[in-house]
Amino acid sequence: MDGDPHDWSLLPLDLLRLLGEKLELPHRIVFRTMCKSWCSALPSVIVPYPWLLLPAQQIDDSCTFLPLPSDNEHHSYFKFSPVPPLHGMCYAGSNGGWVAIVDLAFNISLLNPLTRAQIHLPSLLDLFPCETLPNCGGYIFHDKKVGNYYFNDFETCRDYHLKKVIFSSNPTPNNYMAMVICNGFPSAYTKAGISKWINLDFSMRDLIYYNGLFYALMGPLEIVTIVIPPNQ
Structure with missing residues (x-):
């Protein structure tokens, strides 16, 4: 005002x-x-919970929220115009009404689609040993295990290598924590005040955030607690 x-x-x-x-x-x-x-x-x-967030079918279109269970006869779904437009974004995770969205260039942010608050996180691109080829519409990756190079277009690369993003509840620009699980690459974390993702040098099968801590599924019978150092 x-x-x-x-x-x-x-x-x-x-x-x-x-x-x-x-x-x-x-x-x-x-x-x-x-x-x-x-x-x-x-x-x-x-707020009815949980909700499905259906992505826009056209550029700059409205997204659709659908509470579960839904009774369409009573208009339990509604459309809402997001900022920024969500068309073409990858939905990588959600928590407490916020979603993690990633574009084709691996720029990632946390977005509250209702209040339109947005928190920009460090780019995920530095996690991958690749070279951007804008004229070809993709990336060249170096496979260290066999010493070969391979090409992925932007969308295939993002949707394959990015498995899941988990972040803390009620995030703000000055107070958030986030972790990412990648296919073929180690997991990583970041937090408010850090300008990059920090590699953990290990992978995990799944990850959740609960009551201030991250819990990782390492194997069929192994769950570990991951504590992000407060001084990093």
């Missing part, structure tokens, strides 16, 4: 409540994030 000659936060609460109750669910959530008075005018939004 900066720069607006009218102080919209001073509107009567009963008027704000009447306006807010007429909004669809995603817009009510955004409504409550505007300022303290707008937030207090509406009760906390009860």
